Amino acid sequence: AQTVTQSQPEMSVQEAETVTLSCTYDTSESNYYLFWYKQPPSRQMILVIRQEAYKQQNATENRFSVNFQKAAKSFSLKISDSQLGDTAMYFCAFMTHNTDKLIFGTGTRLQVFP
Amino acid sequence: GAVVSQHPSRVICKSGTSVKIECRSLDFQATTMFWYRQFPKQSLMLMATSNEGSKATYEQGVEKDKFLINHASLTLSTLTVTSAHPEDSSFYICSARGGAENSPYEQYFGPGTRLTVT
Numbered sequence: 001a002q003t004v005t006q007s008q009p010e011m012s013v014q015e016a017e018t019v020t021l022s023c024t025y026d027t028s029e030s031n032y033y034l035f036w037y038k039q040p041p042s043r044q045m046i047l048v049i050r051q052e053a054y055k056q057q058n059a060t061e062n063r064f065s066v067n068f069q070k071a072a073k074s075f076s077l078k079i080s081d082s083q084l085g086d087t088a089m090y091f092c093a094f095m096t097h098n099t100d101k102l103i104f105g106t107g108t109r110l111q112v113f114p
Numbered sequence: 115g116a117v118v119s120q121h122p123s124r125v126i127c128k129s130g131t132s133v134k135i136e137c138r139s140l141d142f143q144a145t146t147m148f149w150y151r152q153f154p155k156q157s158l159m160l161m162a163t164s165n166e167g168s169k170a171t172y173e174q175g176v177e178k179d180k181f182l183i184n185h186a187s188l189t190l191s192t193l194t195v196t197s198a199h200p201e202d203s204s205f206y207i208c209s210a211r212g213g214a215e216n217s218p219y220e221q222y223f224g225p226g227t228r229l230t231v232t
Contacts, residue, residue, distance in 0.1 A: 043207075043226050044223065046223075047220065101160055103160075
């Protein structure tokens with residue numbers, strides 16, 4: 001069975017600083033996708049960044065970047081120049097090409113302090 | 115693009131009644147829609163997957179007779195909670211996938227519906 005583990009229930013960071021959220025997953029599949037979603041207090045799920053497993057290059061979206069270590073099954077999210085609006089719950093998610101189902105981790109609550 | 119709406123955003127119903135939640139893809143045709151449930155301070159749990167014109171596929175442990183899903187068109191899926199009880203109170207989120215202009219594997223999420231059963 002595929003699982004996604006986020007070992008940090010809560011994190012905090014000062015505005016303008018950098019923070020890294022951890023995520024590990026377990027699968028025997030070779031073709032899959034990884035995602036980071038943000039859920040602010042409004043509870044609207046927002047896609048932050050995605051990574052195709054066949055791509056070796058780490059994905060980057062402005063201040064957000066990932067460190068994808070396929071052999072270690074690790075997919076961490078780095079947020080640079082943290083902003084107050086980054087305060088949210090962050091979910092790591094995994095999907096195989098075959099099942100089309102998103103499997104979510106338990107989430108990390110990030111608080112950005114001024 | 116890729117906007118998904120849900121209606122209602124909040125609903126309160128009495129125990130024993132049924133409530134319907136709508137999920138619409140506003141600017142694309144959703145070949146597949148997903149329904150999730152989220153308890154407070156917890157993650158999203160997939161309830162079922164529906165494809166237009168066919169029966170929904172429910173996840174293990176989800177009662178299909180209690181949570182009726184209808185994906186009648188390429189832009190609308192509905193979730194009906196039948197004979198609701200207080201333990202059904204939760205946040206329900208739908209997502210949709212499809213559209214030639216969208217990523218084939220990315221899901222676009224609705225804003226969610228908070229259901230409270232009294």
